[in-house]
Amino acid sequence: xxxxxxxFERIQILGELPGNxxxxxxxxxxxxxxxxxxxETTFPLQINSLHEFRLSLGSLTVVVKGRVxxxxxxxxxxxxxxxxxxxxxxxxxxxxxxxxxxxxDAVKTGxxx
Numbered sequence: 457x458x459x460x461x462x463x464f465e466r467i468q469i470l471g472e473l474p475g476n477x478x479x480x481x482x483x484x485x486x487x488x489x490x491x492x493x494x495x496e497t498t499f500p501l502q503i504n505s506l507h508e509f510r511l512s513l514g515s516l517t518v519v520v521k522g523r524v525x526x527x528x529x530x531x532x533x534x535x536x537x538x539x540x541x542x543x544x545x546x547x548x549x550x551x552x553x554x555x556x557x558x559x560x561d562a563v564k565t566g567x568x569x
Contacts, residue, residue: 492544513559
């Protein structure tokens with residue numbers, strides 16, 4: 457049955473056609489290094505999955521691709537489960553790697569001074 461509201465015809469898929477969805481969810485960066493981060497979420501992330509993380513580094517916001525290396529429950533209460541997830545940054549453009557490194561160095565220097 458054709459639907460006149462559509463610009464393109466949809467076809468029925470026989471069997472399954474795998475896919476993924478990107479959903480924006482808030483997370484908190486608990487630890488940060490030049491090569492990765494420990495993030496806190498209220499949802500688990502699958503080991504070895506790849507995600508894009510938007511990080512606010514002071515006045516600069518960058519997007520880094522990261523691979524989940526571990527994920528475990530950190531805290532449980534009557535309303536929430538909190539997960540801590542280790543992320544390894546992968547395929548970072550040079551300018552993003554530099555921005556992350558400069559931010560990490562600035563935070564470290566600020567704590568020493």
